[in-house]
Amino acid sequence: MFAGFDIALVIAGGLLAGLVGSLMGLGGGIIAVPFLNLVLGIPMHTAAAAGLVSTLCVSCSAAGRYLRRGGMIDIPLALRLELFAAAGGLLGGFLVGWLSGSVLQVLFGATMAYAAIHILRTAHQAPMRQDVTTRKSSWRMPASYLLCLVAGVMSGLFGIGGGIVMVPVLHLFLALPFKHATATSNFMMGLTAVSALCGFVARQQLDLAVSGPLAAGVVVGALAGAKLMPRLRTPLLKRIFGIVLALTAFEMARKGMTSW
Amino acid sequence: MVDSENFARKLGTAMLAGSFLGAFLSLLAVSALVVLGADLTPWPLGFDAWWQGNHAWLRFVAGTGILLLVAIPILMLISVASRALRARNWENLMVVAGLLTILALAFVLARFGW
Numbered sequence A: 001m002f003a004g005f006d007i008a009l010v011i012a013g014g015l016l017a018g019l020v021g022s023l024m025g026l027g028g029g030i031i032a033v034p035f036l037n038l039v040l041g042i043p044m045h046t047a048a049a050a051g052l053v054s055t056l057c058v059s060c061s062a063a064g065r066y067l068r069r070g071g072m073i074d075i076p077l078a079l080r081l082e083l084f085a086a087a088g089g090l091l092g093g094f095l096v097g098w099l100s101g102s103v104l105q106v107l108f109g110a111t112m113a114y115a116a117i118h119i120l121r122t123a124h125q126a127p128m129r130q131d132v133t134t135r136k137s138s139w140r141m142p143a144s145y146l147l148c149l150v151a152g153v154m155s156g157l158f159g160i161g162g163g164i165v166m167v168p169v170l171h172l173f174l175a176l177p178f179k180h181a182t183a184t185s186n187f188m189m190g191l192t193a194v195s196a197l198c199g200f201v202a203r204q205q206l207d208l209a210v211s212g213p214l215a216a217g218v219v220v221g222a223l224a225g226a227k228l229m230p231r232l233r234t235p236l237l238k239r240i241f242g243i244v245l246a247l248t249a250f251e252m253a254r255k256g257m258t259s260w
Numbered sequence B: 001m002v003d004s005e006n007f008a009r010k011l012g013t014a015m016l017a018g019s020f021l022g023a024f025l026s027l028l029a030v031s032a033l034v035v036l037g038a039d040l041t042p043w044p045l046g047f048d049a050w051w052q053g054n055h056a057w058l059r060f061v062a063g064t065g066i067l068l069l070v071a072i073p074i075l076m077l078i079s080v081a082s083r084a085l086r087a088r089n090w091e092n093l094m095v096v097a098g099l100l101t102i103l104a105l106a107f108v109l110a111r112f113g114w
Helices: A002-023 A029-039 A046-068 A075-098 A101-122 A132-136 A140-158 A163-173 A178-202 A208-229 A234-258 B006-035 B057-084 B090-112
Strands: none
Touching: A002 A029, A002 A075, A002 A140, A002 A208, A002 A234, A002 B006, A002 B090, A029 A046, A029 A140, A029 A163, A029 A178, A029 A208, A029 A234, A029 B090, A046 A075, A046 A140, A046 A178, A046 A208, A046 B006, A046 B057, A075 A140, A075 A163, A075 A178, A075 B006, A101 A140, A101 A234, A140 A178, A163 A178, A163 A208, A178 B090, A208 B006, A208 B057, B057 B090
16 A cells, blocks of 8 residues: 555655756656656556656646746757657657566666766766758758657657657757757656656556655656756756766666576 | 747747656656555556546656657657647758657557567
8 A cells, every 4th residue: 555655755766857857858768767666666567657647747836937048949940859759758658568677777887877977978078069061961950850759759668758868869969059059958848747647547557656745756756856956066966967877777787686 | 940049939838848747747646656555566658548546636647747748859849840830940840850750650659569
């Protein structure tokens, strides 16, 4: 039976995911899914479905804030790229039904390791600025479409937002300023999560007792993260978070391999 | 597509309010069910009567909160599509129609089988 203590733990996990996710520019799923699976022992597929709900919350609240601020989200570009990300999300959301929990844990561990390396590498880098005319280069748009498809599949498989792929695509390939790339990626994540969630709903893996409290925790955590952001030393935080993520990736992969 | 700042601000406010409403509606209902001692495992959201069981109203509210979260991006797409239609921006309208088609396909596959 799901007790009050479990609900409190899920809310705490959501707060952590929302807080760290908004500080690091991630959807929150990459923190929420391992928390639910490793700490609370919730099956991997159920954790991934709840991760998608948390991504949906972060996307709606963050994109809502950016839209209100104005000029941060390139909506026409986001919707074009989202055609591919949503298709990828649909594919991933259904493909995950064929993967066992342990295979999913190993693959998720690998994705987390990639995210940890990405965060540690960019901890001290200033966001790049590129000439906006590079956006019109012939190969950049098709490559971006392909990478968004990959991000969508990852989102559907693991219950993450896919920001670790989408933000670099928008910033480095399509020359959006870093903050605009993060805002546009946040806007896109919600649509990808909706298309991916359908597969989980079909297999009855979206648990309401987990998703509701997690969603509320994530919304409050993301809001707190946005308020705290200007007062914190982000490079140090990124290094600490990168190391924690790498250790969690190792534990996730180890657990998956032992139960293979 | 969204040339008016006013439209973007309204859209942003609706998305922000919707995410808070959906998440907290669901949390309150789940918390109430726990306080009332309802058995919540397993409790999947599906296409059949997921609200059935003891305290059906609270179960219905919890599920509706999550469904509201799912509905926000879809409603956002519809509002962007209607704006593109009024502006006779056919290219952007086609993109939004494509996205809505993918989401509809996902729903149909989930409902009637993969």
